Amino acid sequence: MRASGLLGVGWVVGVMLSGCIAAVVGNGPYGGASVGGNVNHSQAVSAADRALEAAVRERFDADALLHSLGLAIRARDGTVTLMGTVVTAGQGDRAIRAARTVAGVVAVNNQLRVN
16 A cells, blocks of 8 residues: 555656646746747847847938848847848948948848849
8 A cells, every 4th residue: 555655656756746847948038949940030039139120220211222122130239240132232332331231230141132
């Protein structure tokens, strides 16, 4: 009888711990890591990165050609990534040069496609 009683306690403790592990490892803002999935860009990017993106966007908007291209701009820790399609390599070079002139940009990652 005693052995089965201990076995039952072990099973209950095991079940309780498995629930705790799921709570700690689960993807949520309260302590677990989100793997894969649904991470919103605006949640994952710091305020400084969003400000840098806005500053580069403002620079592009001040240039009629760059504004008309509608390029995507992402910033992470001072590195700005430019994405989208340009008609000529010269347009891509112009976008890269414009991004580099913005205060806070430490590097430009060119992901532009020439079409």
